[in-house]
Every structure is written in structure tokens, then in C-alpha cells.
Amino acid sequence: MRVVVPGSFDPITNGHVDVVERVARRVDHVVVAVLVNPAKQGTFSVDERMDLIRASLDHLDNVAVDAFEGLLVDWCNANGIGVIAKGLRAVADFEYELQMAQMNARIGDIETMFVPASPSSSYLSSSLVKEVARFGGTVTGTVPAVVEDALLARLAESD
Amino acid sequence: MRVVVPGSFDPITNGHVDVVERVARRVDHVVVAVLVNPAKQGTFSVDERMDLIRASLDHLDNVAVDAFEGLLVDWCNANGIGVIAKGLRAVADFEYELQMAQMNARIGDIETMFVPASPSSSYLSSSLVKEVARFGGTVTGTVPAVVEDALLARLAESD
Amino acid sequence: MRVVVPGSFDPITNGHVDVVERVARRVDHVVVAVLVNPAKQGTFSVDERMDLIRASLDHLDNVAVDAFEGLLVDWCNANGIGVIAKGLRAVADFEYELQMAQMNARIGDIETMFVPASPSSSYLSSSLVKEVARFGGTVTGTVPAVVEDALLARLAESD
Amino acid sequence: MRVVVPGSFDPITNGHVDVVERVARRVDHVVVAVLVNPAKQGTFSVDERMDLIRASLDHLDNVAVDAFEGLLVDWCNANGIGVIAKGLRAVADFEYELQMAQMNARIGDIETMFVPASPSSSYLSSSLVKEVARFGGTVTGTVPAVVEDALLARLAESD
């Protein structure tokens, strides 16, 4: 089975790393795919996000990194991937993701499988980590070391 | 990837059939495993449930049927299966299943992946179907035809 | 529009009264229908529950009281009523009631409309009121006075 | 009973159509009322939205279309309508709508009744349909044909 793990990854957190590690153990091939949203200025560029993902996941042999714009189901069909894997943290995630999954099944014949967040990372999100870092809180242990360095450097630039 | 779809299946509904069909399309092998609970008298015996599952899924080449007693993770490890696939209908399902998934990851190193119910079967459950049938409501289309026949026969016996 | 407000009403609480009052203001006719469940021993008999409902709602001209056994949709069709009205207190209520509503639409072509509980009665349930009364807590204001009297008398008998 | 079904309807989807059809079968008169929000640029103007609603619902004899600005309860009181009917898809909907319903009961003595979405349209929303169409995905079957045509034409203009 080949699966895609889509997301913004601005930047990748240890919660994302955990989900990809667990999926990669079970399936043949994983593509981590960064959603390109031209309308939204991120903290990191798409290329920077992809580099941070690669640096965070280079211990996994069967994981590739890519980016997509437009409909995820179109990217899936173009790349011969039939399954989307998504981490699930909370009830609010579940309802939104369920709506997306049912639409993606309808428009693209793509299946979605949900992977529950590990208890220890259930409260992590990219935006919360960035908010903590912005005000000088420590984020060690919530993101890979390479991401922590990049995040602190980026915040120093913007001061 | 080899996965198990566990449950009581007393009896299998079209919601279960839909989840197994969708999982079977994507993975190498699926085992539908009936939980044996000696403390609970079911509408159908475990053997009857397994027969109804086989009859409902015989159009799928890569699906086998089995039963287990005790911990699902022990059965998984004994059978070389590392992934549990579960259908998810509603928020209440999600919370209970998340708790079970986190415990199964801890005690047995087994991963759980959740498959969202199709919109058209999101309200189906074995117990609701049986309640409708018991009072003479029509259950055509909520369970496979072979299950409908077996259910009506069983209810006629118990009158 | 003629609607039915179904339930166990063992006994009717001020939360139920509030829902019926609000529905009765807006529709032509309301039937409050007690579910007869022979398998479950209640605190009050079905006749007693109907008497307590009548006593609690006799200020409403367009409300009748009845009982039903079996499928609610069969009772609806036999009585020319096409709409079920249900009070909704919490998310857990919502999911179960949504499942029932979708099944009732399928098997009986009956519509369900949900009426949100008033803030002041959102925490009331027959079982919680009985638990409080059983241990000597005051339930004044959570049920109509006639119900409070009946409940205290019933609990005194069972000591 | 006369009811209003309020919303943005930018544009109306088959989920909206289903809710209005089911309500219209049960009550005397339905007004579908478009919320005018001067602060928010929509995909369609309020007049266009009203035209699309009329075109989508012209098979229903007891349905009118209107627009309102400001408080819905003021519009209700000015138009002699005492009940708001709202479709409910998910738990997140429920909590927000419950808060609005309790406020509208307080400030305007207006009742809200919730109508559960049909299983087949529980994942539809105007914004999700527009996102799919924008990237070239097919939306046939998620909106009325007249809306699909208007949406594709509008998106072609904005390229």
C-alpha cells in the first residue's frame, strides 16, 4: 500500500513525525505532501518546509517528500496513490476530516485512513508551537531539533 | 499490509460490508475477526455470525473470517497482523476507539487505522437493525439479503 | 402541524415540560407518547406516568397523552402524525438522536425536529432527579410539584 | 406553522435543498432568508443567491425567498414568523447553533427547531463545494444543476 500524508507542515512537529513513523512501519511507501496555498503567507516557504521534513524523517527509508497545489485527489490520481493517511488528535479534527474524507471519496475515489495521535503529542500543533516560541517559551521536545533551530532563527529575523 | 477488522458482527450490516470492501481494495489481506464473549448471549452464535460474514463477503478474494477470545493484540501477534482497521461513525465512537487504540499500541505494539463510515451507512448498527426487525419494521437494504433472511427466521423462532 | 414528543417519562421533569410547552405554542397539536418497554421495570407504571404527564401539562389545551409499544414510526403512521419532536440537551444526545432520526426517516417516512433544551434545564434527566431524591436531596424545582409528591411517596414505599 | 430557514446560501447546495424540501412537507409556509452581510464579499451577490434559491426550489409551492440584514429575530417578528428551522450536520454545528438558538429565544421569543441532515448530504457545505469547483473537481450532484452552471461560469470569470 502506498499512502500520502498531506498537511501544511509550517513547520513539521514531533506529532507529525510520530504519525509518519507509525504509518511508514506498516505500509510500502509514504509521501509526505505539503499543501501549497498561494493565498497564505507561511512562516516557512514550501521549499523550506520540505527541507525540514526531509531532515526530520531521513531515518525512514520508505518516505518521500513532495508538494501539491489544488485538489489532493488530483495529485493522488496523478501519482498512483489511493490512500490518504491523517493524524487525528481531537473530536474537532475528526468532524472536519470526516467531511473532507467523504468529499474526497466522492470526487476522486480516494480512501482516507485516520491514525490516532500518540497520547504524548495529542496537544501539539504547528501554530501552538510557533506561538510559544514567538514569546520566548521553550519548544524543545515539541519539534525535531533541526526545526527548533530553524524556528528560532526565523523568529530572530522578524524581530 | 495485512489488517484485521474486529467486531461483534451480531449480525454483519451493510455498514460493516462497506468498510471491509473499502479496506480490502487497498491492502493485501483482510481478516474479519469475531469477538467471542462467553459472558454475553448473542442473537447469533459465533459460528452463525462467521457464516453470515462469509456469505456477505464472498465477492472479495482477499478476505478471510476468524474468531478470537481474549486480547485482540494477542491474536494479532499470533497471526502476524500489525494493523487493526475500524469503521468510525460518530464522535462517541471516536473517543472510545481512540482509548482502545492507544491501549493496544501500548500493550501489543499494534497500530489502529480508522476508516470513516460512508454517509449512507453512518446511522447503521447491528443493535438498531435488530430492534427495527423485532418490531416488524423493514430492514431491507440495511443488511445483506442473506442476513435479512437469517434475522427474520431467528426472530420468528423466538416468538 | 401535528407532532409527537416521545420518551420514557419515568417521571416527567421540568425539562420535558419546557420542551412540550414550547412546541405546543408553535404547532396545532402535540401528543406526548410514553414508550412501553415490557423488559424494563420502571419507577412508575405506564399508567402512572401518563397521569403525571396529564397533571403536569393540563394548562396546555392542544396536548394529549398516549402510550406506544414497538416502533414509534408505526404509531405515527397509525395516528396520522408525521413529525417527532425531541429535546436536545448535549452532544451525546445529539449523536444518538441523529442516528434514530435517520433510521426513522428511512423506515417510516417520519421527520424528526430537535428542540434545544432551555439553559436552565439542560442538566435535568429523570434518572438524575431520581438518584438525588433517593438519597434525600431536594428535587423541588426540577420536576412539577405533583411529580415531586409522587416520587417522594414512591421512594418512601420502597424503603 | 410558518418557519424561516436562514443562511448565507452562497450558493445553495443539495444539502440545503433537502432540508427545505423536508420542512416544506410538514409546515404551512417556509421562507428561505438570505443573510445580508455587507462586510463580507461573497461569490454571488444577494440577488444572485435569491435567484438560484428560487430556481432550485420552484417545485415547492409553499416556499418563498427573502433576504434580511441585522438580527434574524427582528425579521421574524416583523414577518409574523415564530420558528427558525436549521439543518444540523455535525456536533460542531450543534454547539454553535444551540448557542444562537438560546440567544434568539432570549432576545426575540423565537423558537429554533433543528432538522438533521440526510446521511447523503451530511458532508456538503457551500465553501467545500466552491473549493472543489475552483480546482476543477466535479461538483455534479452536490448542488442543483442551475447552481453548478452558475458556479462554473463565475469561476471562469474570475480566472
Place this chain on the structure above:
Amino acid sequence: MRVVVPGSFDPITNGHVDVVERVARRVDHVVVAVLVNPAKQGTFSVDERMDLIRASLDHLDNVAVDAFEGLLVDWCNANGIGVIAKGLRAVADFEYELQMAQMNARIGDIETMFVPASPSSSYLSSSLVKEVARFGGTVTGTVPAVVEDALLARLAESD
């Protein structure tokens, strides 16, 4: 025990007043702390909000008012306060607040305790009250009288 009740309080509602009153009865000292968010223009300035809080809570002897910018845990540690008290109204509140609480425990060794909203104020929020007032609806009883006066004055200015 000394606790902080943080929030935007733009402006304070009777729901906030209820939570602070109930917490203040049980603990030694409460600080109501207004979050300063330079990126977001409020209806009232931080100083105005603090004045309205003071006016609304001056019947409570053990309550002080302050403001903070940045991480709440830093403010807590600087002020020798180890517990955050938050009102909880609904499930959606709960999930977001749980995520924040787990992060604040991690980065600042600060505990969070949740206080359930009273039934009668479970539907109140500053933004909903302002929306009602903006369109001429009555907000008497949803905010303290001093806040109602200030809100009506502010809305009159902006016309």
C-alpha cells in the same frame, strides 16, 4: 490558593462575572488578567476593559485586575501564581482549552482548573453580545449594567 482567570474580556459578560464570583468564594486570591494582543483591534482598549472588570467585580474583596502580553505562564511565574482557572461552556471550548492546558503544564509547570459555566450563562460570549447590541437587540441581563452602558455608548460613537 491564588489563581488567575485570563481572557480577552472585550467586554466582560455576566458569564465571566459568574465564573469569577464562584472561584473567588473558594480560593484566597483571584487575578483577572486581560490578554493584550497588539495585532487585534478590540471594541474596548485594554485600559477600558480593565476598568469595566473592576466596576463589575468591586463587590469581591479578593479579586484584582491586571493585563499581560506574551505567554500567560511567564506572567504566572513572575506573579507567583500556579493555577489558571477557566470557564468551560461547551465541548468545543473543552478541546481547545485542554490543548492549551497541556501545553502550559509542559512549558511553565502551571496547572489549569476548569469551572463549568452556570446553565443560565452557558450561551453567552462577548462576541455574541456585541453582535446583538450592534443590531439594536437588547443585551440587558447578559452583561453588567455598567458594561451595557459602555457598549451602547461605544456603538453610538461608531455609527
Place this chain on the structure above:
Amino acid sequence: MRVVVPGSFDPITNGHVDVVERVARRVDHVVVAVLVNPAKQGTFSVDERMDLIRASLDHLDNVAVDAFEGLLVDWCNANGIGVIAKGLRAVADFEYELQMAQMNARIGDIETMFVPASPSSSYLSSSLVKEVARFGGTVTGTVPAVVEDALLARLAESD
């Protein structure tokens, strides 16, 4: 502030220990109170549960252990305790506990404060731990060592 942490504790888990430890750090005095339910046969007697709680919490100076039958608010008022502290794991917990908290505020003028479960124990419950142990799964790390020993001994007896 003096608080009670009520529950069945059949037996105490590491999730309970975590909640009591965190509460005990912040308040003057904590009583862990075992609910006596004569209608329900537990795995451990009330005395055994109290002994296991004492053994699990003897590193905490300001924690006592007690038992109560009937209404918790009566016990609170008899013991001069005005605050109930409850661990919260999930949305389903939240709704039930909110209902209880609002009733306890009404009937006994007792406040409830909720303490979020730590991420690492959010999936633990006494019943799930017992189910795992019953079928031979390892429960090390989910309960205190003294509880694990007692649980394995009890299960050996019942074979």
C-alpha cells in the same frame, strides 16, 4: 482550599494518581473519597480500595482517604469541603461531569473544578486496565506497583 476527589477507584490507576498529585500541590488538603455502591459488586471491596489508595499516595502529606454513600454533596457539607475536583479525559466525560456539576451546585452549593488528564494517562480507566489484566496483558505502568500486585492476585483467585 480543601477539595475532595471522588470516584469508584476499583482500583486506583496512574491516571488517578496523577490527578491527585497535581491537585495536592496546589491546595491545602485533599480527601480521596470512594463511592460506596451497595448495588454493585466490585473487583475490590471498599476497604481494599482505600488501602490501595493509601499505599499509592503515601508520598503526599496533605491527602486523606475516606468513603461515602449517598449524595456526595451531603458528605461535602458534613466534612466542611466546598470543592469537588474531577479529572477530565474526554468529551464524553465532560458532558456527564458537567451535568453532575450543575446538579451538585444546585442541590448542595458545592463547586466542581475539572483537572485535565495528563496526555500520558488520557486513555487509562480502571475497567480497561482490568480487562487487559484479565486476559493476561501487561498492565505495568498503568497502575501503581502495589495495585498491579493486588490485581494479579485477585484475578488468580477468581480463576
